[in-house]
Amino acid sequence: MYLPLMDFTGKWSIAHDDRENVDIIRVEAFFRNELPAGEYPYPFWHSADKWNAYETMNQVNFYLNDKGEIFVGTRGNAGSNDARGSYTHVAHETFVKDHWLWTDANGKPQPEVTLFSARYQAGNPHLSRLDETYRAFASEMREGSCTGCHTPANPADATTLTLLQTPAHAAAEIDRVIDQVEKGEMPQDDIGLRKEIDPNLRAAILKTAQAFRNELAAADEWEANARANAPAVATSGQRPATDTR
Numbered sequence: 001m002y003l004p005l006m007d008f009t010g011k012w013s014i015a016h017d018d019r020e021n022v023d024i025i026r027v028e029a030f031f032r033n034e035l036p037a038g039e040y041p042y043p044f045w046h047s048a049d050k051w052n053a054y055e056t057m058n059q060v061n062f063y064l065n066d067k068g069e070i071f072v073g074t075r076g077n078a079g080s081n082d083a084r085g086s087y088t089h090v091a092h093e094t095f096v097k098d099h100w101l102w103t104d105a106n107g108k109p110q111p112e113v114t115l116f117s118a119r120y121q122a123g124n125p126h127l128s129r130l131d132e133t134y135r136a137f138a139s140e141m142r143e144g145s146c147t148g149c150h151t152p153a154n155p156a157d158a159t160t161l162t163l164l165q166t167p168a169h170a171a172a173e174i175d176r177v178i179d180q181v182e183k184g185e186m187p188q189d190d191i192g193l194r195k196e197i198d199p200n201l202r203a204a205i206l207k208t209a210q211a212f213r214n215e216l217a218a219a220d221e222w223e224a225n226a227r228a229n230a231p232a233v234a235t236s237g238q239r240p241a242t243d244t245r
């Protein structure tokens with residue numbers, strides 16, 4: 001959740017912690033401190049020290065266990081600031097304890113529920129249908145218990161974890177979802193065997209998944225045409241920073 005909040009320079013190094021006897025991969029990264037407040041997954045500024053630590057960080061460290069797996073990730077400021085570029089401290093409004101939701105200067109609730117509005121241009125005519133088809137599909141997925149397993153906690157202990165619990169993840173996996181549900185490979189039960197579900201539920205998952213996939217394809221096509229026709233304005237994924245909290 002936090003890694004997309006950082007800019008990576010491509011520089012990295014490896015190190016060894018002699019005391020703990022673990023290998024460490026150090027990756028140069030700087031915090032994107034000027035995002036609209038509502039786009040952070042967590043109000044880091046609830047503590048001035050914490051916000052400062054993120055603003056001044058310059059590396060992410062991955063600690064590896066003896067199987068070569070990352071068992072912990074940390075941020076730090078023991079790296080170099082040479083590649084940081086221009087940087088301005090951002091002062092957020094004082095965080096009021098337990099005020100996780102607020103209204104911005106334009107009267108919009110924050111943090112903003114984006115679904116697909118951060119992925120497509122505001123003028124994309126498929127946005128509202130994308131929201132609708134995604135919500136319908138997500139609700140059938142819940143009925144089918146898909147999101148019980150396909151989450152970061154990985155309760156089924158899958159070797160290759162397919163995430164389905166956010167709109168962007170579901171969008172990326174939609175073809176495989178349709179394939180697996182059509183073949184009856186998914187859902188599984190707790191011991192990894194095919195799970196029989198009501199045929200109506202299977203049909204509903206497939207129908208909503210297909211509608212969602214079709215809308216994604218249409219939205220992508222619109223973006224591609226917009227880019228081809230007006231290269232100057234068609235920078236997909238950008239939108240004005242409206243949050244002036």
Ligand code: HEC
Binds near residue numbers: 144148177189205
């Ligand atoms: C009880 C846990 C569980 C449930 C419930 C479950 N899955 Fe899975 N799913 C898994 C595991 C484990 C794998 C990895 C299988 C493997 O490769 O060994 C997997 C793999 C997948 C894959 C990737 C398959 C591939 O290799 O291309 C997709 C897509 C998927 N599941 C979709 C779904 C959908 C859609 C549902 C709901 C209808 C669902 N799953 C329900 C555990 C679950």
